[in-house]
Amino acid sequence: MLLAVDIGNTNITLGLVEGGAIVATRRAGTHRAATADELEHALEGLLALDDHRLADIAAMAVASVVPVLTEAIEAVAVRRRIPILVANAGSVPIAVRVDRPGEVGADRIVNALAAARLYGTPAVVVDFGTATTLDCVSADGAYVGGAIAPGLELGLEALAARTAKLPRIELPTPDRAIGRDTVSAMQAGTVFGYQALASGLLARVRAELAETAGVAPGDVRAILTGGLSAAPWARDVAGVDVIDPDLTLKGLAIVHQLVAGGEPFAGSAR
Structure with a gap:
């Protein structure tokens, strides 16, 4: 089961992806000062709402615009031995034709890929x-x-x-x-x-x-x-x-499919 995580300035949104579809979504407020321990606890709590745990997760795909929380979730993934793919201009398989590709938010690039594919x-x-x-x-x-x-x-x-x-x-x-x-x-x-x-x-x-x-x-x-x-x-x-x-979560599932060989996401054949 893939865990797609969209870390925004206001909310953190989770999507559980299984069988080529998003089967559950959850949302919590973004707390920039959260430690890796606190973020891990929050993830476990949100997953528990749908009777799942981090132990059930085979991989993570993450889009984050909050660098400190990007580092925190990477630390959680390493500690829990969960493969993680962090979306950015270098990892998302889409041409980025702007003057400074590295400045484009990960969610914006993921959304662009999802729009094109879906x-x-x-x-x-x-x-x-x-x-x-x-x-x-x-x-x-x-x-x-x-x-x-x-x-x-x-x-x-x-x-x-x-x-x-x-x-x-x-x-x-x-x-x-x-x-x-x-x-x-x-x-x-x-x-x-x-x-x-x-x-x-x-x-x-x-x-x-x-x-x-x-x-x-x-x-x-x-x-x-x-x-x-x-x-x-x-x-x-x-x-x-x-x-x-759910476009960003769908985009993360598509990125994981294309980059890490994950399960094909339904409707992404374009």
């Missing part, structure tokens, strides 16, 4: 996480760059922290853009503003990628993923073809 090219991956990222895959399957904007929750936290009277709020989908009180005004501004930011960036990036590939913008696949992609309001982001919250 949904075809050219493609744009929109990732709603701590940051909102748009990552582009060329017609020949290379990662060719993208765009980064502050994430929705990051903006909300800054708004609440930097203003005296604006509260922290929940985010249902508003009925209208004109709020009649502070909370509804914040909800409208945040949700509709974020939808506009994402759809506007997507349209521009899609058009540029289509022009380079010599295809119509509608032929560029747009995949939405990330922790906030499952929110109800995310379904109304214009231009998105597919919502796949």
Whole structure:
């Protein structure tokens, strides 16, 4: 059984992969100060929720944007004698055509590979996480760059922290853009503003990628993923073809298949 681990700035997400499919997922908050011992304890606890243990894991595939936790999980793997594959620009089998490949987040490269393998090219991956990222895959399957904007929750936290009277709020989908009180005004501004930011960036990036590939913008696949992609309001982001919250975990399974000879992941034959 493969354990796919996506270590982000806000959350650590686990995926158990067996029989060419993700059979369980779990999520916990990211604690940058966690030691290897604490991380091992957290992994055991999350796996236990699905009646598994680290002793059941045959291999790990990891994408991490938190270097100290990358080192911690590598230490856990060594201690538990679990083969580990850490995704980066050098280990993921995809051409990375940007000025500084080493600066590209591992999750972004993994997402690009997963999009190409699962949904075809050219493609744009929109990732709603701590940051909102748009990552582009060329017609020949290379990662060719993208765009980064502050994430929705990051903006909300800054708004609440930097203003005296604006509260922290929940985010249902508003009925209208004109709020009649502070909370509804914040909800409208945040949700509709974020939808506009994402759809506007997507349209521009899609058009540029289509022009380079010599295809119509509608032929560029747009995949939405990330922790906030499952929110109800995310379904109304214009231009998105597919919502796949587990894209990074699927990408890690595909990377493990291609690099370490792991079990083929279903649907990755493109």
